[in-house]
Amino acid sequence: MTMHETFRRQAAxxxxxxxxxxxxxxxxxxxxxxGHEVGDRDIQDLDRxxxxxxxxxxxxxxxxxxxxxxxxxxDMRAQVQAVLDAYPKDEPIWTGWRIESCRKxxxxxxxxxxxxxxxxxVRCLSAAASTPEELDAVLxxxxxxxxxxxxxxxxxxxxxPAREAWQCVSRYPADKPACAFCGGQSF
Numbered sequence: 302m303t304m305h306e307t308f309r310r311q312a313a314x315x316x317x318x319x320x321x322x323x324x325x326x327x328x329x330x331x332x333x334x335x336g337h338e339v340g341d342r343d344i345q346d347l348d349r350x351x352x353x354x355x356x357x358x359x360x361x362x363x364x365x366x367x368x369x370x371x372x373x374x375x376d377m378r379a380q381v382q383a384v385l386d387a388y389p390k391d392e393p394i395w396t397g398w399r400i401e402s403c404r405k406x407x408x409x410x411x412x413x414x415x416x417x418x419x420x421x422x423v424r425c426l427s428a429a430a431s432t433p434e435e436l437d438a439v440l441x442x443x444x445x446x447x448x449x450x451x452x453x454x455x456x457x458x459x460x461x462p463a464r465e466a467w468q469c470v471s472r473y474p475a476d477k478p479a480c481a482f483c484g485g486q487s488f
Contacts, residue, residue, distance in 0.1 A: 305364045309433075309440065312372040315360050317431035319374075321381050322443045323351065324424045325367040326452045327469040334394060334419055334470065343367075343421055350384045368447075370440070372430075378455060381425065385453050390421040397474045402481040409481035413474040420469045422452035428459070 302310075312320070325331075325343055332340040344367060351361040351369050359373035371381070397414035426443045430436040442458050449464040450456050479486050 304362070305370075305440075308362045308364045308370050309436065311360055311362070312370070312436055313433045315358070315372040315374055316433065316436060317374070318358075318372050318429070319376055320428050320430050320436065320439050320443070321371040321373075321377070321455070322426045322447060323347065323369040323371070323384075324447050326422050326424050326467055328367040331419060331421065331469050334396065347384075347388060347423065350388065354380055354384070370443075372436070378427070381427070381455055385423055385425055385455070388421065388423050389453060391418050392420075393417075394419045394470070396470060396472075398478040400478050400481055404482055407482075411479060411481040413476055413478075415472060415474050417473070418471040420471070422467070422469070424450050424452050425455045426450070427455050427457050 325347060328340055328343065331343065344363075347369065348363055351371060354361050354371060354373075354377065358375055359371060359377060361369060361371040364370050371377070394417055395414050396417050397412065399410065399412035399414075402409045402411070424447060426447060428439045428442070430439045439458065446458065446461060449466055451462060451465055452467055456462060477486050
């Protein structure tokens with residue numbers, strides 16, 4: 302049984318109620334830049350914060366790599382927003398590219414690096430569900446809509462905002478990697 306299926310079975314005990322989804326935005330890119338150890342800490346931080354909400358009327362569980370679900374018999378918007386507000390982290394980084402070119406016995410290097418910030422944030426969707434069938438429908442709709450939404454706030458499924466791409470790295474060099482000898486970019 303998958304983590305998602307396990308959540309569906311356990312969540313039925315908390316209905317009627319409210320469902321919240323959480324997804325660490327752009328975690329793969331953070332892992333590429335900072336390493337999987339940092340990504341693992343990001344996951345642990347959110348897991349700990351969400352599991353602190355568990356109790357007699359609420360149940361939160363990880364349902365995928367960087368995804369969690371929370372179901373509650375009562376409206377928990379204030380507590381969920383507090384988690385979203387506490388989670389972000391901004392760190393300075395240097396990012397860019399470096400090309401080492403070789404031609405017979407010659408070697409040349411070209412690089413372009415810029416100062417940037419790498420951010421951490423969560424995307425969150427919410428909806429009400431009264432029955433296990435409604436819960437299934439809500440979870441399916443969340444899965445279909447959990448992308449390119451503004452981070453750090455709760456988005457009701459019934460009124461989704463305009464999509465906007467978000468990435469954790471604030472900027473990259475404007476120019477593309479190029480051969481140090483000829484300037485060619487066909488790699």
